[in-house]
């Protein structure tokens with residue numbers, strides 16, 4: 001057990017499943033004080049129960065991160081209960097799958113931006129005064145899709161590019177305060193996001209991607225995130241192809257476009 005997080009107050013959004021849940025369970029073993037945020041109260045409570053069994057103190061707060069006022073009240077609850085915030089992991093996210101041309105109701109597109117971008121902005125804004133007091137850490141779970149475009153994922157990719165732009169800028173502003181900003185850009189990870197991803201009409205995909213078993217496990221992804229947060233890294237990519245892709249894009253961007261098209265075609269085949 002690492003002593004690093006013992007007693008530290010860590011807010012994790014999207015803690016009811018996937019990467020967020022894995023983060024919570026991993027940090028619970030380090031006896032952190034965990035604030036678990038997501039909409040589904042029951043699932044959140046079951047993660048909280050498991051974390052407590054592992055040695056963590058927990059506060060489960062069921063809110064929608066697209067509601068700024070709810071995010072403010074959540075932060076207030078955290079401070080009332082634990083008096084401080086040492087880290088905020090902006091992880092809550094959703095995905096959308098479909099050609100831009102096929103999107104009927106723009107609300108579906110906007111919802112992706114609301115959750116993936118504005119949710120991060122609201123939580124960060126309200127937690128920031130307390131993070132400054134502890135010289136704390138902000139982590140954003142972005143995506144490879146935040147570093148390069150993906151066909152059929154215009155909303156998702158746009159939301160993650162916005163996340164990167166926001167946090168890259170904020171990092172510079174916060175340098176004198178001692179608050180660090182870490183951006184994690186995972187490749188595919190085993191989680192529920194793929195089956196929950198909705199199409200151009202807002203209908204959830206409802207099935208897991210065929211290659212799901214070959215994706216990085218949520219537990220391994222969580223370990224990478226925790227290491228990056230501990231070392232206050234700037235940007236972490238979870239796959240070799242992601243890291244290589246950043247260099248290839250500089251010299252041969254068409255090759256990255258081609259790879260992105262092929263990757264999406266393969267991932268979403270039925």
Ligand SMILES: NC(=O)c1ccc[n+]([C@@H]2O[C@H](COP(=O)([O-])OP(=O)(O)OC[C@H]3O[C@@H](n4cnc5c(N)ncnc54)[C@H](OP(=O)(O)O)[C@@H]3O)[C@@H](O)[C@H]2O)c1
Nearest residue numbers: 014016017018019038039040064065093188189191192193
């Ligand atoms: N899995 C991948 O392949 C992959 C790759 C790159 C990046 N990521 C990013 O990793 C992050 C975590 O996703 P995941 O893969 O672990 O997916 P997941 O299993 O679907 O988990 C998403 C979490 O976000 C929460 N959430 C969704 N909408 C919310 C809202 N409006 N308000 C509050 N919480 C909300 C969900 O809980 P409720 O439904 O209970 O609210 C859930 O806890 C996301 O930002 C995603 O974009 C994932």
